Amino acid sequence: xxxxxxxxxxxxxxxxxxxxxxxxxxxxxxxxxxxxxxxxxxxxxxxxxxxxxxxxxxxxxxxxxxxxxxxxxxxxxxxxxxxxxxxxxxxxxxxxxxxxxxxxxxxxxxxxxxxxxxxxxxxxxxxxxxxxxxxxxxxxxxxxxxxxxxxxxxxxxxxxxxxxxxxxxxxxxxxxxxxxxxxxxxxxxxxxxxxxxxxxxxxxxxxxxxxxxxxxxxxxxxxxxxxxxxxxxxxxxxxxxxxxxxxxxxxxxxxxxxxxxxxxxxxxxxxxxxxxxxxxxxxxxxxxxxxxxxxxxxxxxxxxxxxxxxxxxxxxxxxxxxxxxxxxxxxxxxxxxxxxxxxxxxxxxxxxxxxxxxxxxxxxxxxxxxxxxxxxxxxxxxxxxxxxxxxxxxxxxxxxxxxxxxxxxxxxxxxxxxxxxxxxxxxxxxxxxxxxxxxxxxxxxxxxxxxxxxxx
Ligand code: NDP
Numbered sequence: 348x349x350x351x352x353x354x355x356x357x358x359x360x361x362x363x364x365x366x367x368x369x370x371x372x373x374x375x376x377x378x379x380x381x382x383x384x385x386x387x388x389x390x391x392x393x394x395x396x397x398x399x400x401x402x403x404x405x406x407x408x409x410x411x412x413x414x415x416x417x418x419x420x421x422x423x424x425x426x427x428x429x430x431x432x433x434x435x436x437x438x439x440x441x442x443x444x445x446x447x448x449x450x451x452x453x454x455x456x457x458x459x460x461x462x463x464x465x466x467x468x469x470x471x472x473x474x475x476x477x478x479x480x481x482x483x484x485x486x487x488x489x490x491x492x493x494x495x496x497x498x499x500x501x502x503x504x505x506x507x508x509x510x511x512x513x514x515x516x517x518x519x520x521x522x523x524x525x526x527x528x529x530x531x532x533x534x535x536x537x538x539x540x541x542x543x544x545x546x547x548x549x550x551x552x553x554x555x556x557x558x559x560x561x562x563x564x565x566x567x568x569x570x571x572x573x574x575x576x577x578x579x580x581x582x583x584x585x586x587x588x589x590x591x592x593x594x595x596x597x598x599x600x601x602x603x604x605x606x607x608x609x610x611x612x613x614x615x616x617x618x619x620x621x622x623x624x625x626x627x628x629x630x631x632x633x634x635x636x637x638x639x640x641x642x643x644x645x646x647x648x649x650x651x652x653x654x655x656x657x658x659x660x661x662x663x664x665x666x667x668x669x670x671x672x673x674x675x676x677x678x679x680x681x682x683x684x685x686x687x688x689x690x691x692x693x694x695x696x697x698x699x700x701x702x703x704x705x706x707x708x709x710x711x712x713x714x715x716x717x718x719x720x721x722x723x724x725x726x727x728x729x730x731x732x733x734x735x736x737x738x739x740x741x742x743x744x745x746x747x748x749x750x751x752x753x754x755x756x757x758x759x760x761x762x763x764x765x766x767x768x769x770x771x772x773x774x775x776x777x778x779x780x781x782x783x784x785x786x787x788x789x790x791x792x793x794x795x796x797x798x799x800x801x802x803x
Pocket of ligand 1: 445521522523525526527529545551608609610611657658689691766794
């Protein structure tokens with residue numbers, strides 16, 4: 348390793364990708380610095396996956412309480428102490444920030460606190476001090492994007508949702524992607540009256556068509572008002588502080604909070620990228636080659652700032668592949684196929700592989716077979732809940748390979764993770780069929796789907 352620079356590697360951004368990259372590089376003997384202006388852990392730990400999942404658990408207790416009556420439990424309805432939940436979450440997030448700090452320290456990474464800006468292909472300024480590095484990694488992630496709609500100053504983004512004060516009795520969510528659907532479900536479960544407004548004709552673009560229709564219907568059944576084809580034209584605020592959301596179809600007034608969950612954009616502003624010549628694509632993401640190298644050979648980018656799959660495990664995988672390229676034998680690569688994912692709506696969605704629509708486009712309609720079951724789970728035979736679940740397999744007829752696996756139901760993320768392993772080995776429908784189920788479980792449905800669905 349060269350001694351010409353202060354560090355072998357300087358990582359900008361202490362989120363999932365940045366911390367993993369810095370830590371792994373340091374463990375391989377590199378002299379590493381990591382610059383971060385806010386709390387360590389990035390979006391996922393501070394205002395994303397982790398607090399979201401904690402609030403999803405919190406919402407689940409309310410559902411479980413209602414359902415427990417069917418199992419013989421009596422008692423007064425519980426009430427949510429929102430302040431206590433926020434405090435508990437903040438304490439846990441603080442603990443995780445500390446864990447990240449300790450991991451970096453233990454690996455020997457120098458943490459530079461402050462905003463980092465590129466001064467050159469090998470130079471970064473942090474809080475007015477210049478540092479040089481042989482390699483620089485951009486890992487600043489992304490930030491919520493709110494379109495230029497009249498009244499945008501009255502709306503909040505997902506990053507403010509965890510600390511709202513007071514708890515929003517009435518909430519309007521704009522958007523129909525991961526964050527909109529999750530937040531709508533979670534805040535409904537926590538006790539808010541929720542309306543979700545999606546500009547297009549369906550939720551969760553890019554997911555399997557059956558899943559998209561099913562979740563809209565299940566969220567509606569649970570009590571979220573889902574309005575499709577409802578593009579928002581303006582947001583206004585009344586003298587009493589309440590908000591009104593208007594579209595060509597009418598208005599929704601007297602709401603307490605309007606959440607805009609209309610996508611996230613790579614965080615590239617203020618990093619000095621243009622001056623140094625780091626190219627961005629038309630989505631504002633850093634353009635990288637297969638080795639995560641930007642248009643400037645000494646500067647790399649990983650995670651949401653450059654990736655088309657904005658998922659924490661993908662960012663972690665990219666970090667490890669990059670460290671292997673820079674400080675190892677370069678054999679480790681990220682396979683972007685068959686990336687499993689879950690949406691923590693109530694009920695959850697889990698998915699891996701191709702949708703029915705993608706499969707038909709890729710292999711032709713005649714070469715694709717669908718296996719599907721829509722049912723009320725055992726748990727709800729006594730709970731009184733009318734919630735239904737969906738399992739679906741997309742199979743290529745000519746090879747029998749399972750191309751896609753989709754579900755809407757409890758613990759979808761947990762279930763799909765295991766099936767993703769099987770699918771990466773190229774599991775066929777015959778392998779699914781010959782696997783003995785675990786009874787009585789939800790997941791056994793995937794190995795007992797016998798008859799292809801007749802096209803509807
Ligand atoms: P998404 O890209 O998933 O969804 C954006 C939504 O906003 C779409 O429904 C889109 O509508 C709508 N939209 C976009 N622009 C406008 C506009 N100008 N006016 C009205 N609606 C608009 O973004 P999210 O913000 O939900 O999430 C960002 C990313 O974060 C996700 O893609 C995912 O990768 C990641 N994430 C992952 C999670 C998980 O793994 N569980 C959880 C949360 C986030 P249309 O469909 O019509 O384009």
